[in-house]
Amino acid sequence: MSESTERLEEAKDKVIGTIAETMDLYGVTPAAANLYATMYFKDQMTLDEMRTELGMSKPSMSTSVRRLQEIKMVKKTFTRGSRKHTYAAEKNFFRSFMAFYCQMWEREAKMNMEAIEEAQEDFIEVIKDSKSTPEIVAEAKTYYDQLEESKTYYRWLEDLVESIRSGKIFEFLPKDPKN
Amino acid sequence: MSESTERLEEAKDKVIGTIAETMDLYGVTPAAANLYATMYFKDQMTLDEMRTELGMSKPSMSTSVRRLQEIKMVKKTFTRGSRKHTYAAEKNFFRSFMAFYCQMWEREAKMNMEAIEEAQEDFIEVIKDSKSTPEIVAEAKTYYDQLEESKTYYRWLEDLVESIRSGKIFEFLPKDPKN
């Protein structure tokens, strides 16, 4: 192998290493992280190529690639004349970012909002209940208000998701600032 | 225990459950997630209170609380006249959000930017190297451009962090929309 090829591979590996390392933020396994980072420098890959490249089993590649598809970091590609499935890494990090965080934040907001609504109803019942002691009522009021306050955050999170999905956020924060 | 108290606890537990459940997004252990969610309804707690409340060991509480401190979701509080350390949950989710994501994104941007800069230098060397074959040069150019493109994203991430840190983002996305 030539010196240039070696240097090329070395350079790629530097980037592959750090991409994989920072991907813990996306809650994927090391295998999936390595896979994504490897695919980042490939046009597309089959499961067998992945296995060869990473020296891991095929089912491991299969599950990793599926997880990466779930968080939209890998897409299935169609290759005519090939029976093997081919996959390509999403190389546009903006799209990965949007898909991942929107999905996560939406889930966080939705789940918590629902629980909060239910809990607040309970607190109101307790407050209205004549059998509740003044202390209990006071406590219920405190919690009710605390939850009411937190709803501001979840609504904001939903707004953030919406502004990312619609692309409106890039009017405020341009992808390539003019100056 | 009165019916109201029971209902109160039940309502709290609903919220505690979902907060803990959605906290996987923050990469904390279930123990830490449960702890935070529990503390969310308490003014402040000592390690022993945590242990009693969650039925877990003290070292587990100690490490969980430390991890939560690292991501700024729990703060140490001073309680005069008590030898025990006391801790309080950050109840303002905006602050948690800001601290957590800014820290994470900054790390992601910094690490990848550094690796990219280094790799790009290598690619330039390869391109300039007279011993490189045309194919190798073409490949190096492709990768160089791909990395250059990705820098747009990391710069944007840094801008996002900055606008969150400075609070400027709330001019664009208000915490409490007027309408």
Add this chain to the structure above:
DNA sequence: AACTTTATTAAAAATTTATTTAACACTTTT
């Protein structure tokens, strides 16, 4: 329709991570 090839599922093994028990170190109090 049988045979290949490929991908996925299931069960087992291995690794990693989380948690606990036990020991240690540090503070404060007496």
Add this chain to the structure above:
DNA sequence: AAAAGTGTTAAATAAATTTTTAATAAAGTT
């Protein structure tokens, strides 16, 4: 200065997750 209380570190255990081997299913080819 000794003793008690509190928190942290270390080693061991337990639990969960990841990965692999093996088996099955699905799709395509001859």
